Amino acid sequence: MNSKKVVVSLTLAIGIVSFVSPVNQPVFAETESQIEAARSALQSELAEKREELENIQTDLVTLREEIDRVNEAIEANEEKIAETEELVEEKQAEIEALEEEIVLLEEDIQRRYEILKDRASALQKSGGVLSYLDVLLGAQNFTDFIDRVSVVTRITQADQGLIEQLEIDQAIVEEQKTLVEEKLTELEETKIELEMMQQQILEQKEEHEAKQERLKEQEEESQAIIKDLEIEDSELERMLENARAEAARQREEATAQVSGGQVSQFSSSSDAPTVSAGSGSMSDIISAGYKYIGNSAYKFGGGRNQDDISRGLFDCSGFVAWAFRQGGVSLPASTSSMSSVGTKVSTSEMKPGDLVFFDTYKVNGHVGIYLGNNQFIGSQSSTGVAIESMASGYWANTFKGHVRRVN
Numbered sequence: 001m002n003s004k005k006v007v008v009s010l011t012l013a014i015g016i017v018s019f020v021s022p023v024n025q026p027v028f029a030e031t032e033s034q035i036e037a038a039r040s041a042l043q044s045e046l047a048e049k050r051e052e053l054e055n056i057q058t059d060l061v062t063l064r065e066e067i068d069r070v071n072e073a074i075e076a077n078e079e080k081i082a083e084t085e086e087l088v089e090e091k092q093a094e095i096e097a098l099e100e101e102i103v104l105l106e107e108d109i110q111r112r113y114e115i116l117k118d119r120a121s122a123l124q125k126s127g128g129v130l131s132y133l134d135v136l137l138g139a140q141n142f143t144d145f146i147d148r149v150s151v152v153t154r155i156t157q158a159d160q161g162l163i164e165q166l167e168i169d170q171a172i173v174e175e176q177k178t179l180v181e182e183k184l185t186e187l188e189e190t191k192i193e194l195e196m197m198q199q200q201i202l203e204q205k206e207e208h209e210a211k212q213e214r215l216k217e218q219e220e221e222s223q224a225i226i227k228d229l230e231i232e233d234s235e236l237e238r239m240l241e242n243a244r245a246e247a248a249r250q251r252e253e254a255t256a257q258v259s260g261g262q263v264s265q266f267s268s269s270s271d272a273p274t275v276s277a278g279s280g281s282m283s284d285i286i287s288a289g290y291k292y293i294g295n296s297a298y299k300f301g302g303g304r305n306q307d308d309i310s311r312g313l314f315d316c317s318g319f320v321a322w323a324f325r326q327g328g329v330s331l332p333a334s335t336s337s338m339s340s341v342g343t344k345v346s347t348s349e350m351k352p353g354d355l356v357f358f359d360t361y362k363v364n365g366h367v368g369i370y371l372g373n374n375q376f377i378g379s380q381s382s383t384g385v386a387i388e389s390m391a392s393g394y395w396a397n398t399f400k401g402h403v404r405r406v407n
Helices: 003-014 027-123 132-137 142-259 282-292 306-311 316-326 393-398
Strands: 343-345 355-358 366-372 375-380 384-389 399-405
Touching (some): 282 366, 282 375, 316 366, 316 375
Antiparallel strands (some): 343 399, 355 366
């Protein structure tokens, strides 16, 4: 439920009441029960809003803890990504070094093959070119033959051994390169996985922070609503005390009048409050409130002291009573009392200055001063002092033809 609407509806539900009530009229008894009911509803709303605020604040604490954990995870993940990037760079450098080593080994193998090829060309000749066999057959004696065989064997074995060793070294280097490449692939995959994980954590952090902002806004809104409700509750408490005090005062006056044999100011044929008329004119009454149009605000119980009047703070009956005082006419300041003052007239006989009543939250719940042409001036809860049309819309629907003339 929107608390602003609650406050407004509670204000309307209490009604436009007076702190001056005719003797023997049960206005304050009704007012007390209305205020108590309204205050009870308001306090229920206040308790609900306080619980809501407490839940929001609990959620904020939990969310802040979660954001802290996420920030720790982000920091740890960034360190891991940096560490992985360093390892990737190391493995890439290692691969480059192994590739260079493999190139050198391949070049060495190729050079040795060229040397063997050149040596074979020098030792083997066709048509005047010596071969290994020629070298052996050219021995002078058996000892010389043995020596030649040994030399040729050593030469061929040495060269072949070197080539085989180079091929072995090359195979080892290539195997190391394969292992390093596999490790590099693993590291690169780990880096990709870490980066994806980091992105998800960052998105989670953004969601948490957005939720935190929403909760903060809700917290501020709840705090503002609670403050408004507490002010309204204090106002209702003050009004309830005033109403009870006034009711007690009236009872004392009534008792004193009965004891003194005084006659009530109302006749038995009519319970209508009296109206004291001064020397002012109706034009003064009608025009008095024009200066507050667009420069006032609705205040429950407003218009009953000079401070409210100077600041343009009125409720509907407070405004009407004040306006009539400007014309020298004294009216009671509650709608329930005003609804029985003067003479009731038909809508066909309405004229400027008549009181017009509207059935808002209850019968005769709102009152204004008729201006003519289906318009009235009054203090409305949504606008403050303003001129409204009775021809259509809300005021047409709530106007049931209750009109009273007080002079």
